[in-house]
Amino acid sequence: MDPAVIGTPISLLQIPESVKDQIGRDLAAGSSSTTFTQDGLSVDSLKTELSHDDSTSVEANDVQVGWACPGCSNVFQRESMLMAHQKAVCTSINGSFGLIQTHYRCSLCECDCGSQRDFKTHLTTSDHLKKRSD
Ligand SMILES: [Zn+2]
Ligand SMILES: [Zn+2]
Incomplete structure (x- = not known):
């Protein structure tokens, strides 16, 4: 069978273990979605580490990056792939569980960073x- 129809187990996603646990927990609890960051940290905690000027330019940008099957918990990059999966594999399952990633967004440059480390690197570009001096 086409691996794309099977999806990706949560355990193989490129995210910290704590985030995998959170996704699994929310999925098992019957929630419709979960929100996380790629590095498991938060926009608020980043702000506390930055200077006042820099902290005013960081904001959260939530983007749905995955659709999980409530039947087998495997994850798909597009909703259409999940629907194909539920037609072929988890045929008795309907609906989806949303994986929503919060990006660290620079409001000055309108660009997104996946991790606090990437954002701090961005501040030095x-x-x-x-943009900051304009
Ligand atoms: Zn499934
Ligand atoms: Zn910027």
């Missing part, structure tokens, strides 16, 4: 520094 010439593009960002130029």
